[in-house]
Amino acid sequence: MGVVHKYGGSSVATAAHIRAVAARVAKAYQQGEQVAVVASAMGKSTDALIALAREMGGADTPREMDALMATGEQQTVSLLALALQSLGVPAMSFTGAQCGMRTNSNHTRAKIVEIRAQAVEECIRSGKVPVVAGFQGVSQDGSITTLGRGGSDTTAVALAAALGWDCQIYTDVDSIFTADPRKCPGAKPLHRVTYEEMMEMASLGAGVLETRSVELAKKYGVKLYLGRSLEEDLRKGTYIMEWNETFEDMPVTGLSIKENCAMFTMGGLSADGKDVSRIFQLVAELDINVDMISQQTLPEGVLASFSCSAADAKLLLDKMETVGFSHRPIHQGTLTKLSLVGVGMRTHGGIAAAAFSALSGAGIPYYQVTTSEISISLTVDAKNQEKAIACLADTFSLREGSLEKEDKTQSPGPGQA
Amino acid sequence: MGVVHKYGGSSVATAAHIRAVAARVAKAYQQGEQVAVVASAMGKSTDALIALAREMGGADTPREMDALMATGEQQTVSLLALALQSLGVPAMSFTGAQCGMRTNSNHTRAKIVEIRAQAVEECIRSGKVPVVAGFQGVSQDGSITTLGRGGSDTTAVALAAALGWDCQIYTDVDSIFTADPRKCPGAKPLHRVTYEEMMEMASLGAGVLETRSVELAKKYGVKLYLGRSLEEDLRKGTYIMEWNETFEDMPVTGLSIKENCAMFTMGGLSADGKDVSRIFQLVAELDINVDMISQQTLPEGVLASFSCSAADAKLLLDKMETVGFSHRPIHQGTLTKLSLVGVGMRTHGGIAAAAFSALSGAGIPYYQVTTSEISISLTVDAKNQEKAIACLADTFSLREGSLEKEDKTQSPGPGQA
Numbered sequence A, B: 001m002g003v004v005h006k007y008g009g010s011s012v013a014t015a016a017h018i019r020a021v022a023a024r025v026a027k028a029y030q031q032g033e034q035v036a037v038v039a040s041a042m043g044k045s046t047d048a049l050i051a052l053a054r055e056m057g058g059a060d061t062p063r064e065m066d067a068l069m070a071t072g073e074q075q076t077v078s079l080l081a082l083a084l085q086s087l088g089v090p091a092m093s094f095t096g097a098q099c100g101m102r103t104n105s106n107h108t109r110a111k112i113v114e115i116r117a118q119a120v121e122e123c124i125r126s127g128k129v130p131v132v133a134g135f136q137g138v139s140q141d142g143s144i145t146t147l148g149r150g151g152s153d154t155t156a157v158a159l160a161a162a163l164g165w166d167c168q169i170y171t172d173v174d175s176i177f178t179a180d181p182r183k184c185p186g187a188k189p190l191h192r193v194t195y196e197e198m199m200e201m202a203s204l205g206a207g208v209l210e211t212r213s214v215e216l217a218k219k220y221g222v223k224l225y226l227g228r229s230l231e232e233d234l235r236k237g238t239y240i241m242e243w244n245e246t247f248e249d250m251p252v253t254g255l256s257i258k259e260n261c262a263m264f265t266m267g268g269l270s271a272d273g274k275d276v277s278r279i280f281q282l283v284a285e286l287d288i289n290v291d292m293i294s295q296q297t298l299p300e301g302v303l304a305s306f307s308c309s310a311a312d313a314k315l316l317l318d319k320m321e322t323v324g325f326s327h328r329p330i331h332q333g334t335l336t337k338l339s340l341v342g343v344g345m346r347t348h349g350g351i352a353a354a355a356f357s358a359l360s361g362a363g364i365p366y367y368q369v370t371t372s373e374i375s376i377s378l379t380v381d382a383k384n385q386e387k388a389i390a391c392l393a394d395t396f397s398l399r400e401g402s403l404e405k406e407d408k409t410q411s412p413g414p415g416q417a
Helices: A015-030 A045-054 A062-086 A118-125 A151-163 A195-203 A211-220 A274-285 A310-323 A349-361 A382-395 B015-030 B045-054 B062-086 B118-125 B151-163 B195-203 B211-219 B274-285 B310-322 B349-361 B382-395
Strands: A003-007 A035-039 A091-094 A101-103 A112-115 A129-133 A136-138 A144-146 A166-171 A192-194 A224-228 A238-241 A254-269 A293-298 A301-309 A330-341 A366-372 A375-381 B003-007 B035-039 B091-094 B101-103 B112-115 B129-133 B136-138 B144-146 B166-171 B192-194 B224-228 B238-241 B254-269 B293-298 B301-309 B330-341 B366-372 B375-381
Touching: A003 A015, A003 A151, A015 A035, A015 A062, A035 A062, A035 A151, A045 A062, A045 B062, A062 A091, A062 A129, A062 A136, A062 A144, A062 B045, A062 B062, A062 B091, A091 A118, A091 B062, A112 A151, A118 A129, A118 A151, A129 A151, A136 A151, A151 A166, A151 A211, A192 A195, A195 A211, A195 A238, A195 A254, A195 A330, A254 A274, A254 A310, A254 A375, A254 A382, A274 A301, A274 A310, A293 A366, A301 A310, A310 A330, A330 A382, A349 A366, A349 A375, A349 A382, A375 A382, B003 B015, B003 B151, B015 B035, B015 B062, B035 B062, B035 B151, B045 B062, B062 B091, B062 B129, B062 B136, B062 B144, B091 B118, B112 B151, B118 B129, B118 B151, B129 B151, B136 B151, B151 B166, B151 B211, B192 B195, B195 B211, B195 B238, B195 B254, B195 B330, B211 B224, B254 B274, B254 B310, B254 B375, B254 B382, B274 B301, B274 B310, B293 B366, B301 B310, B310 B330, B330 B382, B349 B366, B349 B375, B349 B382, B375 B382
Parallel strands: A003 A035, A003 A166, A035 A129, A091 A129, A101 A136, A166 A224, A192 A238, B003 B035, B003 B166, B035 B129, B091 B129, B101 B136, B166 B224, B192 B238
Antiparallel strands: A101 A112, A136 A144, A224 A238, A254 A301, A254 A330, A293 A301, A330 A375, A366 A375, B101 B112, B136 B144, B224 B238, B254 B301, B254 B330, B293 B301, B330 B375, B366 B375
């Protein structure tokens, strides 16, 4: 079975970078590994194209922007193919259209509907290394499309799925960590996480891998690896796969941190739901992305609360002002949302208890609590962020040197959230 | 009937240039003209790509070079489409593949085998302006190909042929001239020339339009116009078309000038042709491009002579040395080849007589004379070039203020050389 290597923009930023990537791929090839490569546009080349487009007078039709952007990856793959050939590796470049990456017509954020990989398979059969342009595809009417944010990862996973291969995503971090090392000093590298945990963390803002590509990998059972470009020791990166017995018995795998959240809480709302629906109408009109929502019905009326970004909160407050909404919300300053993630979390009882007692023990007030299948989220005041992160990280031994706490949860079940 | 506008690299060199071209096209569109656009890569962008490719370690596989080069035109057309849309003109970009430009697999100098213009026709039917990437196509196996030198002109003419439209080639000269104005001061603009004359002049080194695109235009009866970018007065440029009665009654239309020619003349060669074939074997081995050839059989043996570039002459002389070829050629220093071209030249008698007498009258020795259907070529010593050009230009009134000579030739027949 072969491997799809994916190299992002920073890994192919210059001619020298491209030659280095070629050397890395050549080595794998010469060791007898079957390999295909997916590459992004060179470093900041996309920005240059966007700048040029801006000079065209204001029009930014998605179809034309896609046709323009796609040239970035097209240049990388033909250059990379040349670099590989210079090293004696037979290589062949493919645009999104050439590798049969069929998408819908949703330009600038198209979805892959089908891969007709015959040409790539033929290339592989003939002993060559296909070098595929990431981030792009072709729509039904033959227009060039792009896949939007994280698109090259999606291309790589989709190609691996079509070929039945593994997928190694090379980027500029060593691995996935239990928490963002910049916000949680001493955060530990995670060498294996389940698809669900990765998705949960991505959607909770870990931001290394787009949820979409992880979903795709889970759907087609593509074994994902994430590691630093040119690092050949695969023990240093992170494997993303189905849960199995070899996984450590950890109730909590990671801690996601989302800063600048705002919380609205409004009491005494009409029991008929009219007030609540009115509030969410305003939210919708402002196109505000609402995160946590909770609602309780009390004798004195409905108590609703939800969170959103601090910026959106400002918008909403002004809007409520102008439409003269009767109920004044308790608008809670700036908060940080902390989410504990882990497939071990079959029931949240133990984890919740441990988290709450740890925080209150440390004198840290926490607010709104919500849960998903494999996560528990809560918010703390921004000023307590650092303290709270350290407290939770230690409680669930997510950082180096933190004392192992007794596992209060049941043992993990199969990672099928 | 619509018009295909073609804009070369210098016409789209910068964002400002592209906007200017867009304004030009928009004006035609808003005046109700049906228009399609073919554009080249921005100015020197192709050179930049070649430089990048050079850094890849030496490989320069034609397929990958083509895929790389094609991005240049792809960027121009999407940018131009955006610029047009900004001016309220519905426009749509097409790569060579998207506009159905099917070629053979002869990468870097592919030949068009078929145009499947349905997508472009559909675009036109829907009232949009197609903006097509010049210079590129797609081969049977789906690889991106490029058409080689003058490729964008060929794209424009081929597209016009497929649509049954006229073709206007916008470049950085005002028109075709009776002779190269840099070498023949006062050369007159030609406002109408026949396809044959244009081909003859192109192949004789006028170098404004590639012979290939003119041939294509003749074959499909595409009315060609050549003029300066953004010049809207079409009386200033040159129309290239079939001869018709409205053409002026000029025996000679133009004078082509080809510098740095060398002439070989060898006498006393074996009558059995062995010597001659041996000579041309050497020429073939050296891949020398031979121009004029003539051979006479005299009592004392065969006299053969031919011309080639001065550089190739050096090669050939050395080769003859090494293989010890018995006959020493009379190698005539550096010459300039002058060719008088005109469909009026049904018979060459009158023209030849006029040319010879003019030159000898001016004391200018001339050598080898050859003729094609519509041209007479001869060579003069480089040192006499200027004098000879002036002499012939005046004899056939090819420059401003030159006295009109009495037409010694029969009146021109239909331009079906």
